[in-house]
Amino acid sequence: MIFLQQETADPSVGSLLLKTATSMLREVLLRLPELARELEQPKTKHRTLLAKLASALPVSQEWTLALDELEDSGMDLRPRLPLPGERELTGASRGLERTAVPLSEIVVPLKLDPLTVADDSAFLDRIENQINLPNYVKTGINTLY
Helix, strand or coil: CCCCCCCCCCHHHHCCCHHHHHHHHHHHHHCHHHHHHHHHCCCCCCCHHHHHHHHHCCCCCCCCCCCCCCCCCCCCCCCCCECCCCCCECCCCCCCCCCCCCHHHCCCCCCCCCCCHHHCCCHHHHHHCCCCCCHHHHHHHHHHC
16 A cells, blocks of 8 residues: 655645556556657647546646756756866757757657566566676675565
């Protein structure tokens, strides 16, 4: 059982069952390219899956993904500092004309990860293959499970 309701949270989250949320996420992640193509089209009243998902939420609202660094938003996620001895800032230059690639050509279907280690039979194998973890973590974590 999971309890997500809190006073400062979106009311839709607290009333959503974990089973429902997991099912919705699994379906949406598998259909990312299709949904991206749908978003690239002018808005219509009958957005198939998006409309279905929105109607499942108790509060009427439109949710979108804010994907980092797909196009310049005027907000930098990292400092753009000059390199030693240089005057130019690092990172992408502002104001350059760029041809945007449609989101539907970038995203791919994704599989929802299991929610817990107990649900994930491949968890320990994936930990052992992480190049950013020290060996004592990779080998020692098996003794905890």
